[in-house]
Amino acid sequence: MALDPAAQAVSGPDGRVELRDHSAIASSPHYNAELAPVPLARRTWGTYNFFALWMGMAHNIPSYTLAASLVALGMDWLQALLTITLGNLIVLVPMLLNSHAGTKYGIPFPVFARAFYGVRGANLVALLRAFVACAWFGIQTWVGGGALHVVVGRLAGDGWTRAPEVLGRAWTLWLCFLVFWVVQMLVVWRGMEAIRRFENWTAPLVSVGFLVLLAYVAVEAGGFGPILAEPSRLGWGPDFWSVFFPALMGMIAFWSTLSLNMPDFTRFGGSQREQALGQVLGLPTTMSFIAVVAILTTSGAVARYGEAIWDPAELASRFDSTAVVLVALVALVAATVSANLAANVVSPAYDFSNAFPKRITFAAGGLLTGLIGVAIQPWRLISDPSGYVFAWLGFYGGLLGSVAGVLVAGYWVLARTRLALPDLYLAGRGAYWFRAGWNWRAVAATALGSLLAVGGAHGGPFPADGLLPPLAPLYDYNWVVGMVVGLVGHLALAPRRENA
Numbered sequence: 001m002a003l004d005p006a007a008q009a010v011s012g013p014d015g016r017v018e019l020r021d022h023s024a025i026a027s028s029p030h031y032n033a034e035l036a037p038v039p040l041a042r043r044t045w046g047t048y049n050f051f052a053l054w055m056g057m058a059h060n061i062p063s064y065t066l067a068a069s070l071v072a073l074g075m076d077w078l079q080a081l082l083t084i085t086l087g088n089l090i091v092l093v094p095m096l097l098n099s100h101a102g103t104k105y106g107i108p109f110p111v112f113a114r115a116f117y118g119v120r121g122a123n124l125v126a127l128l129r130a131f132v133a134c135a136w137f138g139i140q141t142w143v144g145g146g147a148l149h150v151v152v153g154r155l156a157g158d159g160w161t162r163a164p165e166v167l168g169r170a171w172t173l174w175l176c177f178l179v180f181w182v183v184q185m186l187v188v189w190r191g192m193e194a195i196r197r198f199e200n201w202t203a204p205l206v207s208v209g210f211l212v213l214l215a216y217v218a219v220e221a222g223g224f225g226p227i228l229a230e231p232s233r234l235g236w237g238p239d240f241w242s243v244f245f246p247a248l249m250g251m252i253a254f255w256s257t258l259s260l261n262m263p264d265f266t267r268f269g270g271s272q273r274e275q276a277l278g279q280v281l282g283l284p285t286t287m288s289f290i291a292v293v294a295i296l297t298t299s300g301a302v303a304r305y306g307e308a309i310w311d312p313a314e315l316a317s318r319f320d321s322t323a324v325v326l327v328a329l330v331a332l333v334a335a336t337v338s339a340n341l342a343a344n345v346v347s348p349a350y351d352f353s354n355a356f357p358k359r360i361t362f363a364a365g366g367l368l369t370g371l372i373g374v375a376i377q378p379w380r381l382i383s384d385p386s387g388y389v390f391a392w393l394g395f396y397g398g399l400l401g402s403v404a405g406v407l408v409a410g411y412w413v414l415a416r417t418r419l420a421l422p423d424l425y426l427a428g429r430g431a432y433w434f435r436a437g438w439n440w441r442a443v444a445a446t447a448l449g450s451l452l453a454v455g456g457a458h459g460g461p462f463p464a465d466g467l468l469p470p471l472a473p474l475y476d477y478n479w480v481v482g483m484v485v486g487l488v489g490h491l492a493l494a495p496r497r498e499n500a
Helices: 047-058 061-072 077-105 109-117 122-156 171-189 192-221 224-228 238-261 272-305 312-317 322-344 346-355 362-375 385-414 421-425 440-454 469-475 478-493
Strands: none
Touching (some): 077 238, 109 385, 122 238, 122 312, 122 362, 171 362, 192 272, 238 478, 272 312, 312 322
16 A cells, blocks of 8 residues: 655755655554654754764763773773774774764664664664663763762761661762662653753863863873883784784774664754764764873873773772862763763664664653663673773673674665655555565675674683684684675675665
């Protein structure tokens, strides 16, 4: 049965597409107002908005610990900076390619995924992305709660920081974690606009906090000379390269989640040029800034304290000046809330809503994200730098790389950026229903890419010789392997009739 002509999508002069009449799809079980295409009149985000978005998302404590962990693993400041910069430039490519669909059609990531995985099958990758975001939400909340614990400890004294332990940690630390969690949930419950307003005024604070940390450590270490002179424990030989490639995959994996779900934000873009330029200016520059600060600060800690302290809250706790500690960590706490809400709540809220469009609202999806983020026990994920970079980031990066490969192949090669917009919401019919709502070819390509990318996972919680030993050599290149195999596999398996 054909759609009413009035319900067909209309293309504007700049190539962006609008669905002006939703009446033909509004009753579908796969439609709700939050998943619906954004009208052109509401697509108002400009270059600065996307730049500011990246400033808010990149400037946070986990971004700092990511860079600092490389120093803890033995790199010097130059090696760590090169690794992070290269990783950001690589992940920017699929990020921009997938962002295009959001701006052109005004659709979020899970709806975009329906074009290639099927209207029902998209839930597979959407929920995979959602659970990763839940874990990141938990990680951000844990480190933010830790920073809050240090702040209060400086005011309350040793009775606070050395309180009796519960489950191996001071009960006061658990209390700070809970308070940090509740504050975020209150903002989430007020909706997307509350998140946007909160982020606007907190994002710049983190720059202040990190610069205060750097300045204090530099003074304590005797200036930047000793910091920059701190040698690499790895050199530039085999020891370095054995760490470099897994670390590079970890850097890519850090933003591989956003490389999938940037349509959640670019759907509000005023033009393709504005969203692309905002991201090109935003991601590499903001991450390089935080990387430089983290690397110099951590290297300074080695020169001053004799060890690489990759947790900024722990580092600040060693400072003699209470004023410095309070200024730095209050700024970091506020900015971490901002980054966490933008980067790790928006996506799973949409993803959970996509799974049950008529039952789960954005606010309910955000609350579910918070609950899962606690259940996942984030304090275990970042208990040491090797587990953080190699086990956690590397494993899920390989999985999401295969999804990115399928989306890039489907949208740019098979569909040639043309989608039948109303069909993305139809049940039982339309171009994207495939077989019972699933495109099993895309699922097979994703499974193959994931198997080759992470089947040989080793180190940390995995067997020393790998889950599947013959695949162990591929694991050091997990994201690239997943991306390439997912892309090639989808092109090889998908019939050309998928073109919209």
